Amino acid sequence: MSFSKSPVIYWLREDFRIHDNLALxxxxxxxxxxxxxxxxxxxxxxxxxxxxxxINNSFLEITKKxxxxxxxxxxxxxxxxxQYLDDLHKNFGVSEIYINEVFDPRTKKKDEKxxxxxxxxxxxxxxxxxxxxxxxxxxxxAGSYFKVYSPFWRNCLSKLIIRKPLRPPxxxxxxxxxxxxxxxxxxxxxxxxxxxxxxxxxxxxxxARLKLxxxxxxxxxxxxxxxxxxxDSTSKFSMYFARGELSVNEVMFHLIKNKAKINKDDYIxxxxxxxxREFSYNILYNFPNLPQRNFNQKFDNFEWEGNKKNxxxxxxGQTGFPIVDAGMRELYETGYMHNRVRMITASFLVxxxxxxxxxxRKWFEETLIxxxxxxxxxxxxxxxGSGTDAAPYFRIFNPSxxxxxxxxxxxxxxxxIPELKDLPAKLIHSPWKFHVSDLKKYNxxxxxxxxxxxxxxxKARDKALMLYKKLK
Ligand SMILES: Cc1cc2nc3c(=O)[nH]c(=O)nc-3n(C[C@H](O)[C@H](O)[C@H](O)COP(=O)(O)OP(=O)(O)OC[C@H]3O[C@@H](n4cnc5c(N)ncnc54)[C@H](O)[C@@H]3O)c2cc1C
Numbered sequence: 001m002s003f004s005k006s007p008v009i010y011w012l013r014e015d016f017r018i019h020d021n022l023a024l025x026x027x028x029x030x031x032x033x034x035x036x037x038x039x040x041x042x043x044x045x046x047x048x049x050x051x052x053x054x055i056n057n058s059f060l061e062i063t064k065k066x067x068x069x070x071x072x073x074x075x076x077x078x079x080x081x082x083q084y085l086d087d088l089h090k091n092f093g094v095s096e097i098y099i100n101e102v103f104d105p106r107t108k109k110k111d112e113k114x115x116x117x118x119x120x121x122x123x124x125x126x127x128x129x130x131x132x133x134x135x136x137x138x139x140x141x142a143g144s145y146f147k148v149y150s151p152f153w154r155n156c157l158s159k160l161i162i163r164k165p166l167r168p169p170x171x172x173x174x175x176x177x178x179x180x181x182x183x184x185x186x187x188x189x190x191x192x193x194x195x196x197x198x199x200x201x202x203x204x205x206x207x208a209r210l211k212l213x214x215x216x217x218x219x220x221x222x223x224x225x226x227x228x229x230x231x232d233s234t235s236k237f238s239m240y241f242a243r244g245e246l247s248v249n250e251v252m253f254h255l256i257k258n259k260a261k262i263n264k265d266d267y268i269x270x271x272x273x274x275x276x277r278e279f280s281y282n283i284l285y286n287f288p289n290l291p292q293r294n295f296n297q298k299f300d301n302f303e304w305e306g307n308k309k310n311x312x313x314x315x316x317g318q319t320g321f322p323i324v325d326a327g328m329r330e331l332y333e334t335g336y337m338h339n340r341v342r343m344i345t346a347s348f349l350v351x352x353x354x355x356x357x358x359x360x361r362k363w364f365e366e367t368l369i370x371x372x373x374x375x376x377x378x379x380x381x382x383x384x385g386s387g388t389d390a391a392p393y394f395r396i397f398n399p400s401x402x403x404x405x406x407x408x409x410x411x412x413x414x415x416x417i418p419e420l421k422d423l424p425a426k427l428i429h430s431p432w433k434f435h436v437s438d439l440k441k442y443n444x445x446x447x448x449x450x451x452x453x454x455x456x457x458x459k460a461r462d463k464a465l466m467l468y469k470k471l472k
Contacts, residue, residue, distance in 0.1 A: 005033055006033075006092060006093035006094060006095060007032070007033040007034060007035045007092055007093075007094055007175035008027055008032045008033070008034060008035070008094065008095075008096040008097070008098060009027075009034075009035050009036075009037055009085070009088065009094055009096070009097040009098065010023060010024055010027035010028070010034055010035075010036050010037075010097075010098045010099075011023075011037050011038070011039075011097055011098065011099045012036060012037070012038045012062070012074065013038075013042065013043065013099060013100060013102050013107075013244075014043060014055075014100075014102050014130075014242075014243060014244045015100040015129055015130075015244035016055075016058040016059065016061070016062045016204070016205060016243055016244050016245045017062075017205040017208070017244060017245050017246065017247065018062075018065060018066075018069070018168035018169070018205065019165065019166070019167065019168055019205065019209070019247065019250065020129070020163075020165040020166045020247035020249055020250040021100070021129055021166065021168075021247070022100060022127035022128070022129040022166065023098040023099055023100040023125070023126075023127045023129060024098070024168075024169065025166045025169060026098055026125060026127065027098035027125075028169035028171075028172045028173075029169075031173050032173060033173050033174070033175035034072065034172050034173060034174060034175055035075060035088065035092070035094070035175045035180065036066060036072055036073075036074050036075065036182075037074070037075045037076075037077065037084070037085075037088070038059070038074050038075070038076045038077070039076075039077050039078070039079075039081050039084075040059075040076055040077070040078045041078055041079075042081060042107070042110070043055075043102065043104065043107055044104065044106045044107070046365070046366055049365065049366045049367070049371070050197060050335040050366065050367050050368055050369045050371065051242070051243070051365075051368065051369060051370075051371040053197060053369075054197070054203045054239065054243060054335070054369045055243060057198070057203040057204065058203045058204050058205075058243055058245060061203070061204035061205065061206065062074075062204070062205065063076075065205070069168070070169075070171070070172040070174065071174055072172055072174045072182075073180075073182020074182055075180055075181075075182055076182075081110075081114055082113075082114055082117050082118075085097070085114070085118065085122070086118075089118070089121055089122055091177075091179065092175070092177065094122065095121065095122055095123060096122065096123050096125060097122055097123070097124050097125070098125045098127070099111075099124060099125070099126050099127070100126075100127050100128070100129040100130060100244070101126050101127065101128050101129075101130065102130070103130060103131070103135075103281055103284060103285060103373075103374065104373045105284065105288035105289075105291075105373075108288075111124075129244070129247060129249075130244060130248070130281075131248065131277075131278055131281055132156065132160065132162075132248055132249060132252065132274070132278055133156055133159070133278060133282075135281060135282045135285035135286065137159065138152065138155055138156055138159070138278075138282060140155070145282055145283070145285075145286040146279075146282065147283075147388040147389060148388070148389045149275070149276065149279050149389045152275075152278075152279050152282065153272060153275035153278070153279065156275060156278060157275075160252075162249055162252045162253045162256060163249055163253070164253065165247065165249065165250040165253050196333065197334065197335045197369060199334075200333075200334040200335070200336065201236070201239060201334070201335065201336065201369060203239070203243070203245070203369075204245060205240075205245045205246070207240075207245075208237075208240035208245040208246040209246075211235070211236065211237065211240065211246075212246060212250065212251065212254065215235070215251065215254050215255065215258070216258055216261055216262060218234075218235045218236075219233075219234075219235060219262065219266050219270045220233075220263070220266065221233055221263075221266065222234065222235075222266040222269055222270050223263070223265035223266045223268070223269040223270075224265075226269065226339070227339075227340045227406055228340070228406050228407070229327075229338035229340055229341050229406060229407060229412040230407055230409075230411040230412040230415070234338070234339065235270070236336070237251065238336075238370035238372070238375075239335075239336070239369045239370040241277070241370075241372070242369075242370045242371060242372040248274060248277070251274070252271070252274065255267065255270065255271060276375075277372075277374070277375060279378070279389075280372075280374040280375045280377070280378035280379075281374045283295070283374070283378055283387075283388055284373065284374040284377065284378070290374070290377040290378065290381065290387075291358075291361065291373060291376075291377040292358065294381070294384075294386040295381055295386055295387045295388050295390075296385075296386045296387070296388075296390075298386075298471050298472075299384070299385070299386035299471065301470075301471060302386075302467060302468075302471060303354075303467055303470070304354055304355060304356040305353070305354035305355065306354075306355055306356060306359075307353065307354075307355065310353045310355065310454055310455075311349075311353070311355055311359060313451070313454055314328060314345070314348070314349055314353060314355070314360075315328060315332075315363055316328065316332070317329035317332070317416075317417070318451050318454075319348070319451065319453065319454050319455075320432065320446075320450070320451040320452050320453035320454055321348065321399045321400070321403075321453055321457075322403065322410070322413045322417060322420060322428055322429065322431065323341065323344055323399050323400075323402060323403035323406075323407060323412075323413060323429070324344060324345050324348045324399055325416075325417055326341070326407075326412055326413045326415070326416035326417050327341035327342070327344060327345040327416075328345055329416040329417065330415075330416045331345075331364075331367050331368065332367060333416070334369075335367060335368060335369035335370075336368065336369060336370060337368070338412075340402075340406050341412075342364075342379060343379075343383055343397065344397055344399060344402050344403075345360075346360055346379070346380055346383040346384075347383050347396065347397040348397070348399055350380075350383060350384045351384075351396045351397070351460070351461070351464045352396075352399075352455055352457060352460040352461070352464070353454075353455065353460070354460070354463070354464060354467070357380040357381065357383070357384040357386070358380075360380055361376055361377060361380040364376050364380075385468070393464075393465075393468040393471075394465060394468070396461050396464060396465070398457060398461075399457065400429045400430040400457070403428075403429040403430075404429050407429075408425065409425045410423065410425045410428035410429065413428055413429075414428070417450070419444070419449050419450050420444065420450060422442040422443060422444075423439075423442045423444060424442075427439065427442070431444060431446065431450065432446060432452060432453050
């Protein structure tokens with residue numbers, strides 16, 4: 001069958017934005033007639049997880065945007081894309097599909113299957129709108145991928161070219177046919193606890209762009225303050241990067257454009273964190289089992305304890321270690337946790353409770369609004385010591401010392417553990433070290449108003465070191 005002006009498809013995936021969107025821009029170019037499709041369960045997101053709740057809300061916003069700006073209604077399907085794409089191909093002669101690459105190995109596998117199915121029928125035009133570099137581009141002298149961050153990022157910087165961010169398409173030619181029943185008014189898949197999460201962060205491209213405007217202010221003092229959870233001194237861009245509401249290319253463009261106005265150390269430190277994101281993706285690309293398998297196979301023999309009760313206490317912020325509990329409660333309340341506290345809580349799970357990092361990774365996957373398969377997996381393996389360029393196994397965070405150093409006055413702890421709010425800084429990091437009468441003055445009774453510590457850190461540390469040594 002031949003068609004006079006066949007439409008093309010732009011397939012919306014994890015790219016909930018119209019700014020600096022390569023696949024969308026290319027699909028809308030040259031007056032092509034466009035169909036916009038979305039498969040609501042194509043990406044592997046757990047129903048009810050924080051990221052899914054975020055996605056649903058972001059989807060509502062972008063649906064409205066496409067409708068109001070371009071008169072374009074999304075074709076939203078729930079099922080096997082092959083069947084629907086085949087119908088669109090057969091009914092309307094679609095032979096080109098524009099997509100932004102999703103680097104989640106599960107999605108990549110599905111994409112490959114679909115592309116294979118439509119070989120000779122549909123061309124998939126695939127763009128990298130999620131990272132600064134195509135992972136294939138960054139190789140060491142031996143032609144392999146980098147396993148150490150510093151040379152990796154140096155290599156990236158030597159090749160860095162930032163595009164001028166693309167403006168949203170001025171106009172989109174909407175392909176019209178009465179058989180296409182688009183949607184533009186949705187209120188599906190809302191979860192009750194979503195309201196709670198959105199008290200703290202707002203999903204969608206509009207909110208992301210407001211933050212982008214503040215870039216200079218957001219990272220003022222970043223190099224000095226970024227490690228202190230009570231100082232609101234990091235960008236909180238992660239949820240917008242993760243869901244493709246903000247392009248990393250555009251962030252880097254603004255950073256470079258405003259370089260003269262930004263403190264040099266803040267500039268270097270912030271861009272190097274963007275580098276860590278690139279690094280995580282590079283590792284994931286080359287080692288797709290990163291979410292499930294130890295990068296360093298030596299760790300396959302590690303003897304995890306896997307105490308279920310302790311795992312539940314960790315998840316619910318009831319370990320008796322205030323800094324750990326504050327982090328876990330912040331996570332459950334807001335869907336976000338400060339980076340330093342992610343390291344402390346993760347280290348506590350893996351090296352104090354001896355619980356497999358994969359269980360922690362999974363819990364973060366369910367509860368983080370910024371869940372990102374590359375950063376989360378790399379972050380956990382880094383802490384566990386099993387990853388590339390990871391923290392050495394003998395570096396075991398002491399939660400009390402971390403707390404004294406990074407939350408000196410205990411204000412972060414007080415924010416998330418209201419029962420400790422009256423404790424003076426001296427007592428708040430390790431309340432169990434003080435006499436019952438000292439605590440009573442502040443209405444704290446361990447075991448009643450706040451838990452006793454569930455383990456003895458120094459014994460746990462010795463045990464972890466012994467188990468790690470066995471790996472040799
Ligand atoms: C156990 C563990 C799990 C993590 N899980 C995730 C996750 O699921 N999603 C996620 O985006 N990040 C994750 N991180 C990395 C980091 O904690 C977050 O990116 C950061 O806290 C997000 O806050 P921000 O946007 O204010 O960061 P900023 O400090 O403002 O940094 C700017 C951006 O740089 C990137 N970045 C910063 N730190 C890191 C890092 N250590 N590794 C990789 N990229 C980084 C992020 O994209 C971030 O948005 C994890 C870290 C650990 C230790």
